[in-house]
Amino acid sequence: MSNWLTIAMPKGRIFEEAADLLREAGYALPPEFDESRKLIIEVEAEKLRFILAKPMDVPTYVEHGVADLGIAGKDVMLEEERDVYELLDLRISGCYLAVAGLPNTKMNEVAPKIATKYPNVAAAYFREQGEQVEIIKLNGSIELAPIIGLADRIVDIVSTGRTLVENGLVEYERIVDITSRLIVNPVSYRIKDEPITQLVDRLSKVVTKAGMM
Amino acid sequence: MTRLFMFEKPLGMRDTLPELYEKKHQIRTLMEEKIKLWGYQFLETPTLEYFETVGSASAILDQQLFKLLDQQGHTLVLRPDMTAPIARVAASRMLKEDLPLRIAYAANVFRAQQREGGRPAEFEQIGVEFLNDPTVSSDAEVIALMIDSLKSTGLESFQLSIGHIGFVQDLFLQILGTEDRANTLRKFLYEKNYVGYREHVRSLALSSIDKQRLLDFLDLRGGEDIIEKAFAIVENEEGREALQELKELWNIISDYGEQGRVKFDLTLVSHMSYYTGVLFEAYAGDVGFPIGNGGRYGRLLEKFGRPASATGFAVRLDRLLEALGGNGSKEPVTCIFFSQERRQEAFKMAQELRAKGIRAALQDINGVKNVDTFSSKFEDAAYLLGKAGKEQSNE
Numbered sequence: 001m002s003n004w005l006t007i008a009m010p011k012g013r014i015f016e017e018a019a020d021l022l023r024e025a026g027y028a029l030p031p032e033f034d035e036s037r038k039l040i041i042e043v044e045a046e047k048l049r050f051i052l053a054k055p056m057d058v059p060t061y062v063e064h065g066v067a068d069l070g071i072a073g074k075d076v077m078l079e080e081e082r083d084v085y086e087l088l089d090l091r092i093s094g095c096y097l098a099v100a101g102l103p104n105t106k107m108n109e110v111a112p113k114i115a116t117k118y119p120n121v122a123a124a125y126f127r128e129q130g131e132q133v134e135i136i137k138l139n140g141s142i143e144l145a146p147i148i149g150l151a152d153r154i155v156d157i158v159s160t161g162r163t164l165v166e167n168g169l170v171e172y173e174r175i176v177d178i179t180s181r182l183i184v185n186p187v188s189y190r191i192k193d194e195p196i197t198q199l200v201d202r203l204s205k206v207v208t209k210a211g212m213m
Numbered sequence: 214m215t216r217l218f219m220f221e222k223p224l225g226m227r228d229t230l231p232e233l234y235e236k237k238h239q240i241r242t243l244m245e246e247k248i249k250l251w252g253y254q255f256l257e258t259p260t261l262e263y264f265e266t267v268g269s270a271s272a273i274l275d276q277q278l279f280k281l282l283d284q285q286g287h288t289l290v291l292r293p294d295m296t297a298p299i300a301r302v303a304a305s306r307m308l309k310e311d312l313p314l315r316i317a318y319a320a321n322v323f324r325a326q327q328r329e330g331g332r333p334a335e336f337e338q339i340g341v342e343f344l345n346d347p348t349v350s351s352d353a354e355v356i357a358l359m360i361d362s363l364k365s366t367g368l369e370s371f372q373l374s375i376g377h378i379g380f381v382q383d384l385f386l387q388i389l390g391t392e393d394r395a396n397t398l399r400k401f402l403y404e405k406n407y408v409g410y411r412e413h414v415r416s417l418a419l420s421s422i423d424k425q426r427l428l429d430f431l432d433l434r435g436g437e438d439i440i441e442k443a444f445a446i447v448e449n450e451e452g453r454e455a456l457q458e459l460k461e462l463w464n465i466i467s468d469y470g471e472q473g474r475v476k477f478d479l480t481l482v483s484h485m486s487y488y489t490g491v492l493f494e495a496y497a498g499d500v501g502f503p504i505g506n507g508g509r510y511g512r513l514l515e516k517f518g519r520p521a522s523a524t525g526f527a528v529r530l531d532r533l534l535e536a537l538g539g540n541g542s543k544e545p546v547t548c549i550f551f552s553q554e555r556r557q558e559a560f561k562m563a564q565e566l567r568a569k570g571i572r573a574a575l576q577d578i579n580g581v582k583n584v585d586t587f588s589s590k591f592e593d594a595a596y597l598l599g600k601a602g603k604e605q606s607n608e
């Protein structure tokens with residue numbers, strides 16, 4: 001297996017765009033790729049092995065070296081701070097991290113509470129703003145928190161803003177723009193440098209072409 | 214704090230059970246013997262050091278240090294690496310005559326871990342320090358010795374990447390002009406964030422040629438030919454000197470016959486902040502983290518009062534074992550069961566076996582509840598039971 005490349009792919013939202021990108025770069029992925037419930041898919045002809053992981057876990061697999069490469073959102077990279085190379089901005093799944101809350105409200109002065117899936121990013125952001133906040137970690141449906149009074153603000157991914165509007169929330173600050181990145185394990189980057197460089201080149205051609213349109 | 218169960222160990226601490234112990238011992242011995250053959254002398258330093266001296270000189274982050282207080286109220290640290298303690302002992306005692314010094318060690322070091330498993334907080338390092346010799350020959354010797362000692366363990370598939378931190382610093386400083394701006398860019402490199410690096414370079418107020426130089430820098434990875442490409446990027450004397458050093462290093466490593474094991478990677482930077490020149494990392498297939506690293510540190514010894522340049526490497530034994538694969542090894546042991554009547558005979562038999570280098574355990578038959586299960590754990594068993602003269606042996 002040593003000349004194979006193992007790629008950790010994020011299940012869900014990013015998956016399709018990432019698979020399309022690989023196909024556009026000339027990698028022949030089987031059609032069942034998109035519907036399969038398997039967690040490991042091998043593409044013999046390309047000597048590629050894909051593992052399907054929770055987006056938040058992709059950098060973990062890559063850091064530990066069980067996957068050579070991975071596709072991970074910048075949001076996850078900021079939150080997890082894993083020791084991996086971030087080689088390429090794939091410019092897919094664009095969105096941004098934002099602070100949101102109920103309209104016309106102020107944060108509690110004594111103990112402002114922030115609900116988020118990204119405790120590290122949220123804590124770092126408010127610290128840089130000179131504010132000490134209390135972070136409440138949630139795993140989903142973050143928009144609930146300000147509505148039912150769990151938190152003053154939320155820090156979450158915004159792509160169209162529709163979820164916010166539908167729940168009567170407004171965006172207060174934009175923290176950082178997010179796209180998906182190609183990440184690489186530091187040892188694989190050196191030991192398997194040829195196939196990896198090739199993959200990076202092929203992907204980067206597709207990405208630059210798309211960027212010029 | 215939750216109540217601890219009796220079987221629990223502090224986070225990141227591991228037991229070494231007999232089979233792994235044997236394997237570790239074998240590998241350590243192979244490496245030690247090889248290192249001794251190159252004329253290095255082993256030493257030991259204390260597990261505890263002062264935070265103010267060794268703790269602060271070490272390149273390990275403060276939050277990774279295990280700290281405790283002694284009875285006088287001084288802060289102590291469990292040594293997080295061996296380079297700083299050796300710099301201390303060398304600077305204060307061993308370098309009085311101002312001669313080159315070859316030191317080696319095999320010791321456990323301690324680094325507190327906050328994240329999940331897979332990262333021991335205590336692990337053994339085997340390494341060398343070649344002190345007080347500033348030549349490229351000494352850099353090459355340390356690299357060749359690292360390769361030779363790894364080979365002695367039977368490790369076949371491994372490779373070294375060599376960089377030069379002086380080259381990176383000179384290049385950035387020369388193009389960017391100030392230490393501050395160079396640091397900002399170096400941070401992207403250190404965080405391995407090439408996307409951020411490229412964006413940052415594009416956002417700088419630089420000529421397009423200088424921008425291209427900084428972008429091309431990321432591709433400086435490969436064989437000997439990389440050095441020529443790097444010459445095209447640098448413009449100042451210090452940068453050229455660094456490259457000249459690498460060129461010479463390549464020639465010496467080739468004379469050692471080890472050029473097939475090394476590649477250049479000028480983008481290599483290290484969390485070990487004391488490196489000042491050539492630095493390197495060793496990788497083995499199927500292990501996701503480097504198995505060892507090393508480099509030249511020009512300023513560490515002066516912190517301990519004796520300015521001198523030095524170079525060295527350290528191999529992590531836990532990762533090396535992972536790279537070697539296989540299970541722990543089990544040495545054959547013979548068990549001699551005896552009853553009181555034939556005790557003396559049994560002792561004599563054990564002595565004879567041990568004299569031949571065969572491991573022999575003596576077991577009073579009355580001490581074992583299930584003789585069949587117990588004897589199956591040994592490669593060989595002898596039974597000296599009942600009246601003298603009737604030795605029974607299976608296999």
